[in-house]
Amino acid sequence: MWDKYLAIGLIIFILTGITNGLSHSKEKKDVLIIYEAKTRLGESFSILEPLEIYLHHFDVSIKSIYVEDLNFPVSNYDYVIYIGLQERKLTKDILENLSKAKNLIWIEANVGQYAEYIGWSNFKNYGYKTGYVSIIYKKESVSINLDIPIYVAYPKDRKDLSFLYDYTQKVPWVWTKGNLWYFGRLDFEDNSFLVFFDILHDIFKENHTEDRRILLLLDEINPLTSAEKLRELIQSQCCEEVPISLVIYPEITHSRDTYYIEDNRKLIDVIKLADENDGAIILGIPPNKEDINEKINRDLIALARVGIFPIAFSLPYPNMEGYDKASRYFEIILYRGLIGTKMSNAIGYPINMDDYNPNNPTDYNLLVRRAKEFRILRDAILGITFPSYAPTENLRRLINDIRALGYDFLNLRGKDFYVETSHIKVMKVDGKKVVISNVPPLEKTFLQRIFEVFVNYLRLILIIIVSLFTIIIFYLIKNKRKLYEMGEKK
Amino acid sequence: MKSLTFWDYAFVISMAIVWFILLYHIFLTIFGYRYFLKTQNSTLDSDELPYYPKVTVLVPAHNEERVIGNTVDAIMRSIYPKEKLEVIVINDSSTDRTGEVLRERAKRYSNLKVLEIKPLLGAKGKANALNQGLKLSSGDFIVVYDADNTPERRAILNLVRFILDDPNLGAVVGKFRTRNKDRSILTRFINIETLSFQWLVQASRNYLWGLATIPGTNFIIRKELLEKIGGWETSSLTEDTELTIRIYKSGYRILWMPYAVTWEQEPEKLGIWFKQRTRWARGNLAVIFTYLKNFFSLRDKKIMLDILYFAYIYLLAFSGIVVSDTIFILGLLGLVKLQIGGPLILIWFLAYALYITETYISLGFERGEGNLENFLLICLMYFTYCQLWLIVVIRAIYFSIRERITGKALRWYKTERSVS
Numbered sequence: 001m002w003d004k005y006l007a008i009g010l011i012i013f014i015l016t017g018i019t020n021g022l023s024h025s026k027e028k029k030d031v032l033i034i035y036e037a038k039t040r041l042g043e044s045f046s047i048l049e050p051l052e053i054y055l056h057h058f059d060v061s062i063k064s065i066y067v068e069d070l071n072f073p074v075s076n077y078d079y080v081i082y083i084g085l086q087e088r089k090l091t092k093d094i095l096e097n098l099s100k101a102k103n104l105i106w107i108e109a110n111v112g113q114y115a116e117y118i119g120w121s122n123f124k125n126y127g128y129k130t131g132y133v134s135i136i137y138k139k140e141s142v143s144i145n146l147d148i149p150i151y152v153a154y155p156k157d158r159k160d161l162s163f164l165y166d167y168t169q170k171v172p173w174v175w176t177k178g179n180l181w182y183f184g185r186l187d188f189e190d191n192s193f194l195v196f197f198d199i200l201h202d203i204f205k206e207n208h209t210e211d212r213r214i215l216l217l218l219d220e221i222n223p224l225t226s227a228e229k230l231r232e233l234i235q236s237q238c239c240e241e242v243p244i245s246l247v248i249y250p251e252i253t254h255s256r257d258t259y260y261i262e263d264n265r266k267l268i269d270v271i272k273l274a275d276e277n278d279g280a281i282i283l284g285i286p287p288n289k290e291d292i293n294e295k296i297n298r299d300l301i302a303l304a305r306v307g308i309f310p311i312a313f314s315l316p317y318p319n320m321e322g323y324d325k326a327s328r329y330f331e332i333i334l335y336r337g338l339i340g341t342k343m344s345n346a347i348g349y350p351i352n353m354d355d356y357n358p359n360n361p362t363d364y365n366l367l368v369r370r371a372k373e374f375r376i377l378r379d380a381i382l383g384i385t386f387p388s389y390a391p392t393e394n395l396r397r398l399i400n401d402i403r404a405l406g407y408d409f410l411n412l413r414g415k416d417f418y419v420e421t422s423h424i425k426v427m428k429v430d431g432k433k434v435v436i437s438n439v440p441p442l443e444k445t446f447l448q449r450i451f452e453v454f455v456n457y458l459r460l461i462l463i464i465i466v467s468l469f470t471i472i473i474f475y476l477i478k479n480k481r482k483l484y485e486m487g488e489k490k
Numbered sequence: 491m492k493s494l495t496f497w498d499y500a501f502v503i504s505m506a507i508v509w510f511i512l513l514y515h516i517f518l519t520i521f522g523y524r525y526f527l528k529t530q531n532s533t534l535d536s537d538e539l540p541y542y543p544k545v546t547v548l549v550p551a552h553n554e555e556r557v558i559g560n561t562v563d564a565i566m567r568s569i570y571p572k573e574k575l576e577v578i579v580i581n582d583s584s585t586d587r588t589g590e591v592l593r594e595r596a597k598r599y600s601n602l603k604v605l606e607i608k609p610l611l612g613a614k615g616k617a618n619a620l621n622q623g624l625k626l627s628s629g630d631f632i633v634v635y636d637a638d639n640t641p642e643r644r645a646i647l648n649l650v651r652f653i654l655d656d657p658n659l660g661a662v663v664g665k666f667r668t669r670n671k672d673r674s675i676l677t678r679f680i681n682i683e684t685l686s687f688q689w690l691v692q693a694s695r696n697y698l699w700g701l702a703t704i705p706g707t708n709f710i711i712r713k714e715l716l717e718k719i720g721g722w723e724t725s726s727l728t729e730d731t732e733l734t735i736r737i738y739k740s741g742y743r744i745l746w747m748p749y750a751v752t753w754e755q756e757p758e759k760l761g762i763w764f765k766q767r768t769r770w771a772r773g774n775l776a777v778i779f780t781y782l783k784n785f786f787s788l789r790d791k792k793i794m795l796d797i798l799y800f801a802y803i804y805l806l807a808f809s810g811i812v813v814s815d816t817i818f819i820l821g822l823l824g825l826v827k828l829q830i831g832g833p834l835i836l837i838w839f840l841a842y843a844l845y846i847t848e849t850y851i852s853l854g855f856e857r858g859e860g861n862l863e864n865f866l867l868i869c870l871m872y873f874t875y876c877q878l879w880l881i882v883v884i885r886a887i888y889f890s891i892r893e894r895i896t897g898k899a900l901r902w903y904k905t906e907r908s909v910s
Contacts, residue, residue: 256824263831445494448830451502455832458509462840465516469847472523476854 029204031055032077033064034098036110037085040187047083050188053320056341056348057197058204067094075100079204083186084109084151087127092117103179105203107186108151115155120177122156132164132171135195141165142191142373150185150192162195174199188338194376197339201378208379213410214371214402215349216242217282217314217334219385222249223259227266229388234274236392240399243411244279246271247314247334247385249286250302261306262442268306275433280311280412282334287316292325300329300421304439309426311417311433314351323348331418340381347415351383356398358390368401381410498830501817507810511802512841519848521694526855528697529748537569537644539651546576546629546713547646550619554637555587557755562595562602564640569647572601579637580605580623583613616706617722617729624713624721632716636707638755640669645750649710652747660715660742663692664708664750667856673758678867679875680756680763682853689852692746699792702746704737706730707754715742728773735781738793748855764882771886775804808883815880845872 038048048064055062063077067090074080080101087109095117098104106114112125128149134141150164154172162174164184173184174195181203185192201208218233230246237244248271250261261268275281283303285295296313303310312332315322320343326333327346334349335341341348353370357363367384374380384402386395403409413433419426425436444452547565551558558579565577581589581604592604607613607622624632631653633646645664652662665688671681695701704711706729719736726732737744757763778801781788788794820826849868854860 257827447494447499447502451505451830452832454506454509455834455837459833459837459840461513462837462844466840466843466847469519469844469851472851473847473854473860476851476860480857480860 028059028061029078030076031060031062031079031081032074033062033081033083034067034070034074035064035083035085036067036088037083040085045187045189047085047186047188050338051081051083051186053337053341053343054188054193054197054339055200056343057339058200058206059342060204070094070097073097073100075102077102079103079105081105081107082110082114083107084111090114101179103181103203105181105183105200107183111151111153111182114180115153120155124154124156126152128152129171132166134165135162135173135191136165136170137162137174137195137198137376140376142194142376144190144192148185148187148190148192152184154182161199191373191376193338194373194380198377210378212375212378212380212382212407214382214384214407215245215334215351215410215412216399216402217245217247217351217383217385218388219247219284219314220249220387220389221246221267221271221284222252223261223264223267224252224254225264225267225388227264227270229392230267231270232392233386233388233395234270234279236395237399238277240396242399242409243413244274244277245282245412246274246279247282247284248303248308248310249284250299252286261302261308268308271308275308278411278413281308282312282314282412283310283330284314285316292322293328296326296329297421297423300419300424301439304424304437305442307441309419309424309433309435309437311419311426311428312349312412329419329421332412332415334383339377340379349381349383349410349412351385353382353384356384356386356390356394358387358394364394364398368405371402371407372405375405375407382407494829497817497820497826498828500813501828502830504810504813504817507806508814511807512844514799515690515848516844517698518690518694519851521697522690523851525693525697526689534648534651534749537647539647539654541654542571542574543631543650543654544574544576544629545570545631545633545646545650545710546578546623546627547633547635548620548623548627549577549579549635549637549639550582550616550623551579551584551588551592551637552582552613552619553584553586553588555584555591557638558588559591559595561635561637561639562592562599565635565646566599566602567643568641568645569643570650575601575646576603576627576629577601578603578605578623578626580607580619582607582619583609615724615727615729617724617726620729621721621724624716627713630713631710632713633710634707635752636754638669639666639707639752640754641708641750641752645708645752646710648747648749649708652745652749653710653712656743656745658743659745660737660740661704661709661711661744662750663702663704663744663746664752665746665748666705666708667751667753668756669753670755670758675867676760676763676875677756677758678864679871681859682849682864682867682871683875684756685856685859686849686852688746688748689855690848693748695796696746699795700743700745701738701792701796702734702744703796704730704734704744708750708752711737712742715740726773726776727769728777731774731777732780735777735788735793735797738790738796739788741789760878764878764885767879767882768885768889771804771882772889774800775886775890778804804883808880812880812884842872 033048033051035048038046040047052062052064074097080098082098082104084106085108090110090113095114098114099118112123115123129152130147130149132144132150133146134143150173152171152173154175155177158175158177160172160175163170164173175182183196186196187193221230234244252259271281283296283299285299312334313326313330314334315326315336318336323333323335324344327344331346332349333346334351337348337350338352339350353367354363356367371382374382386398416428423437423439427434549561562577562579568575579592579602581592589606596602596604603626605623605626607619620634631650633649635641649662649664653659666684668677668681668684671677692702715737719740722729723732734744757766778797781797782801785794785797817826846868850860850865853864
């Protein structure tokens with residue numbers, strides 16, 4: 001009898017789980033961002049735009065509206081994010097509307113007006129405060145600049161999620177009460193965003209598993225790169241069991257001259273070898289004014305002609321227009337952002353560490369410290385570029401230091417990838433890279449082939465002839481007596 | 491995606507043109523060396539000849555007061571029976587003391603005849619003067635020397651020896667050396683140039699094809715043949731090259747040999763050198779065009795090859811060098827980037843090494859010339875003297891084209907003498 005109940009219960013549980021899972025994966029959460037300003041007063045860094053981008057870390061659909069344009073009920077949205085970057089008087093209508101929100105996430109100023117409107121007693125509103133040295137979150141501590149203003153306000157009965165520390169006391173700056181989550185600061189230039197996004201996992205009920213990974217990119221591989229040097233770096237990574245990711249720039253201009261990957265046959269061989277051994281080939285383009293569509297197509301063809309097929313694209317700038325364009329061709333895009341996103345049907349992997357500069361030890365220390373701070377984010381992905389010209393021993397040191405922080409290395413070949421242009425398709429099928437291409441392989445013209453044969457033979461002939469002539473000269477010098485006389489004196 | 495450009499094609503074509511001739515010159519060097527070994531093995535037994543034919547030495551002179559006396563003296567010192575040696579100096583409308591010097595020498599040497607040519611008949615170039623001398627000559631063989639020459643004592647004897655030896659020889663050419671080679675860097679360059687020309691071009695062609703070019707001095711020719719082919723061509727700037735071809739056309743051969751040596755004075759100033767070499771280049775171009783037009787009328791296939799060789803050198807090889815030099819300079823300026831590749835720098839170095847070794851070998855045949863100073867000069871010559879030849883040929887082509895357009899006749903330029 002118990003068996004029957006157990007079986008029925010199990011079936012109900014499984015079906016419910018599947019149904020929930022389906023509905024969870026299919027239905028995106030609707031998020032409304034209400035902003036008072038896009039930037040903080042006196043600053044030029046936008047808060048709104050990166051927030052819109054990085055919210056795509058979650059399965060959400062986003063709408064943004066200026067606070068004075070709000071003329072519809074916010075209760076239609078699953079989540080409302082209010083960005084209070086300026087201290088201003090909110091109208092009753094707005095407060096009434098906000099009070100109807102299913103879940104309200106308030107950032108910085110004017111939260112006191114909301115608290116008063118909904119009748120919270122014992123609400124302390126201290127306004128913008130400075131002098132904090134660190135953020136304490138989940139037993140971790142990350143530094144912040146003393147000068148950073150953080151809006152401090154909180155009710156008496158609340159649940160604290162994160163504190164500020166000023167050497168003497170802890171001050172709550174992230175807390176929750178009822179359906180409100182409050183953040184005393186959100187900025188993408190300091191570490192406050194790390195706490196924000198980690199807590200958003202809980203708010204959005206997206207339980208991304210704790211998985212901190214690092215994407216180590218061997219960058220700046222171009223026609224002028226030494227094949228031997230790249231081979232050395234790859235071998236070093238293999239010894240450390242770090243997945244290979246190569247960012248290739250097939251065409252570069254240097255000192256007014258343009259260089260092409262096809263001219264560096266040795267480099268091509270090394271790249272192909274990395275590809276055959278599960279290395280991820282990533283197409284990189286330098287930041288210039290050329291149309292990105294044209295450049296991607298041209299570079300993909302240039303690489304296809306020499307048998308190299310990238311699986312991802314590295315966007316050289318944090319530009320969403322470029323991201324959207326690139327996403328027409330690539331499912332994996334590396335971009336100059338802070339956290340991983342999923343937009344325009346492409347997964348964006350962030351290159352969020354400063355470029356590794358082999359010539360500056362200070363930069364290296366900052367890089368390691370930043371990687372340490374990123375651990376706050378439960379599913380942090382770090383993107384580090386290591387230039388192909390940097391010393392190999394520096395790469396080993398970087399790998400070891402990062403690994404010591406608890407990061408695993410990310411293998412892009414392990415992810416689902418898809419690349420498509422009118423000539424090329426690259427996809428993952430049964431764990432293998434499959435390439436369909438109608439780009440003819442690079443074949444030298446008849447003239448080039450003939451010329452190369454000619455030059456090679458010529459080199460050989462000349463070496464022999466010059467050697468022979470040198471022997472003749474030595475013979476003549478040795479047999480001076482047999483030479484023609486100067487003749488009879490005039 | 492890069493693709494081949496006009497410059498790539500131009501570069502490949504110019505490389506092919508230039509390297510074709512450079513590879514041919516490798517053969518010339520090898521066979522020049524073979525000829526050297528051959529001449530080393532054959533010794534001239536004595537100063538005696540089976541018989542001594544009557545020889546007339548023609549020396550055209552136009553304002554040669556500085557050099558003509560020494561030249562006559564040197565010829566008169568020749569080891570050849572005086573009664574069989576007739577020397578005719580053609581004083582071609584000289585306005586200096588040439589006539590005076592010659593009259594003084596005529597008193598001293600009974601076998602010296604001075605032929606005075608006055609304006610209207612004279613001053614029409616070397617070919618005209620030689621033709622006038624030819625009319626007066628009584629020898630069976632004609633030997634020609636320029637007025638600045640100092641032939642060695644056995645020069646005439648050996649010229650006669652070789653032409654008597656082979657009835658198929660229409661002419662025999664001896665070797666000329668630079669008398670004033672130590673005067674300037676230019677004359678040092680010319681010394682190297684003349685030796686390498688003779689040992690690499692004359693000797694090897696002689697060895698390979700039985701071909702040689704008459705250089706205008708220090709050669710012997712059968713008088714009968716000369717009369718048959720009409721003497722020297724007066725309208726030609728390089729009457730010697732032109733005469734060469736006509737000798738081959740008539741079925742005779744020409745031999746170059748190193749046993750008859752004359753020492754001549756070369757230009758010491760660049761301006762004089764330019765004028766002289768431009769005349770040669772213009773004259774040679776005129777000859778090339780003349781015979782290219784009547785190419786298939788040439789009976790001797792070897793001389794056809796020789797005409798092609800000179801046409802190739804003057805028209806194609808020089809154009810190839812100009813094009814590749816232009817591409818090189820534009821490349822340095824960043825205006826041209828070739829897509830075509832290969833170990834081109836190594837090839838260039840090997841070509842340079844080839845040039846140095848080839849030239850040094852030709853100097854090495856002569857005692858005292860295969861020294862460090864000449865080695866360094868050869869290294870320098872590549873970038874200096876050799877490049878001047880480009881200007882000479884371009885000038886010559888320009889003058890030739892201008893001449894065709896304007897219809898102005900060729901004017902014979904007499905090389906100015908610097909020293910006595």
